[in-house]
Amino acid sequence: MICKRGYKGYIYLEDGTLIEGCGFGAKGIRAGEVVFTTSMNGYPESLTDPSYRGQILIITHPLVGNYGIPKPIVENGILRNFESERIQVEGLVVAEETDPYKWNSQMSLHDWLKSEGVPGVSDVDTRMLVKKVRNKGVMMGVISSGIELDEPKKYLEKKYDEIDFTQFTSPKSPIIHQGSGKGIIVVVDCGIKHGILYQLNSRGYTVVRVPCNFTANQIMDYSPQGVVFGNGPGNPKLLQGLIKTYKDIVEYKIPIMGICLGHQITSLALGGNVRKMKYGHRAINKPIIDVTDNKCYITTHNHGYGVFKEDVPKDMKVWFYNPDDGVVEGMIHNKLPIITTQFHPEARPGPWDVTWVFDKFKKVIESGRP
Numbered sequence: 001m002i003c004k005r006g007y008k009g010y011i012y013l014e015d016g017t018l019i020e021g022c023g024f025g026a027k028g029i030r031a032g033e034v035v036f037t038t039s040m041n042g043y044p045e046s047l048t049d050p051s052y053r054g055q056i057l058i059i060t061h062p063l064v065g066n067y068g069i070p071k072p073i074v075e076n077g078i079l080r081n082f083e084s085e086r087i088q089v090e091g092l093v094v095a096e097e098t099d100p101y102k103w104n105s106q107m108s109l110h111d112w113l114k115s116e117g118v119p120g121v122s123d124v125d126t127r128m129l130v131k132k133v134r135n136k137g138v139m140m141g142v143i144s145s146g147i148e149l150d151e152p153k154k155y156l157e158k159k160y161d162e163i164d165f166t167q168f169t170s171p172k173s174p175i176i177h178q179g180s181g182k183g184i185i186v187v188v189d190c191g192i193k194h195g196i197l198y199q200l201n202s203r204g205y206t207v208v209r210v211p212c213n214f215t216a217n218q219i220m221d222y223s224p225q226g227v228v229f230g231n232g233p234g235n236p237k238l239l240q241g242l243i244k245t246y247k248d249i250v251e252y253k254i255p256i257m258g259i260c261l262g263h264q265i266t267s268l269a270l271g272g273n274v275r276k277m278k279y280g281h282r283a284i285n286k287p288i289i290d291v292t293d294n295k296c297y298i299t300t301h302n303h304g305y306g307v308f309k310e311d312v313p314k315d316m317k318v319w320f321y322n323p324d325d326g327v328v329e330g331m332i333h334n335k336l337p338i339i340t341t342q343f344h345p346e347a348r349p350g351p352w353d354v355t356w357v358f359d360k361f362k363k364v365i366e367s368g369r370p
C-alpha cells in the first residue's frame, strides 16, 4: 500500500482483529475504547469533546478533513468552534483523510493531529470495523501510526470502564465567564463542552465552572441561581464523590440541570441506575421523542452508558426517549426543579433544534418549579 503521508498505520481490537492501513497525524501508539460516530461533519467539535477522553474514535463518513481546521474563535473566554482547548480522543480512524479546501481552514486534519501528538489511521475498511463493534459491543483497542505494532496486547492492561478520566479533563480551579446580570450558574466541570457554556452565558448568566470534585458547600458559596452537572468522560459509577455532591445539592432544592454525564449522575444520586450500552449513541442525527407533546427531534449524542426505562428514579419521570432502542434521553423531577437530558441540547456539532431546553431551564430557575 502506498501511503500519502509516507508511513503505515494499524488498528488492533481486543478480539484479535489487526488491520493495516496508512498512518497520519502524529506517529505513536495509544490504547483506548474503540467507538464510532456516524456524524457526517463536525470533526473539530467531536475531536475536542472531553467526553471522548480514553476512546479511539472511528468516523464512519467516508471522507474526513475536507473543510480543514478553522482558527479558534473565542468570545468571553468561551470557544465558539471547538469544544475544548485540545484534541481529546486517543486516536482517530477514518476511511480517507483529505487535505482541506475551505476559505477559513488554517490547517489540515493531518497537521492538527500531528501538532497535538494524536495518531490517526486512514485507508482502512471502517464499515467492517463498525460491524464488528456493533456485533460484539465496544471493546478496547490499540492504534498505531508510523510504528510497527509487534505485541498489541501489551498495551491493553487498563480497562476503559475502570479509569476515572475526569482527573484529566476537569479544571484544577474555578473559571468564571461574566454574564450580563442575570445571576450565577455554577457548572460542575468534569470536562464541559464549550457549547454548553455558550448557551448558558448567552442567556445572561455568569457561568462559574468549578472542578468536578468541589463539594456542595464550595458550590453554594457562589449563591448560584442554578447548578448544571455537565457532560464528561468515562464510567459514571466511578464518580462517587460527584454523586455525593449531587445528593447534597438536592437538599438545597436549587434548580439543577443534568446534561449527558449529569443526566446519569442524576439517576444514580436519586436512587436510579445507569448501565453500559452495547455500542452507545454517537451521532448528530439521533431521534428523540418528547413525551409531553409527542414531538420528535433530531439530536446530537455521545454516550456509551444509558438510563433505561426501569432505571429511572422513582421521583422522576421520562421526558425524552430514543424510539430506536427505548433509552431514556431526558427526565423531569416530579416535585423538585430538576431537569435532565442525555442528548446534547447545545448540539455541537449538530442541528440546533433543541437549544430551547436551555430556555426551559431558565424558566425552571425563574419559577423554581420543574
Ligand SMILES: NC(=O)CC[C@H](N)C(=O)O
Pocket (backbone or CB within 6 Å): 051, 230, 231, 232, 233, 234, 235, 236, 259, 260, 261, 262, 302, 303, 304, 305, 306
Ligand atoms: N457525553 C457525556 O457526558 C458522556 C457520559 C458518559 N461518559 C458516557 O459515555 O455515557
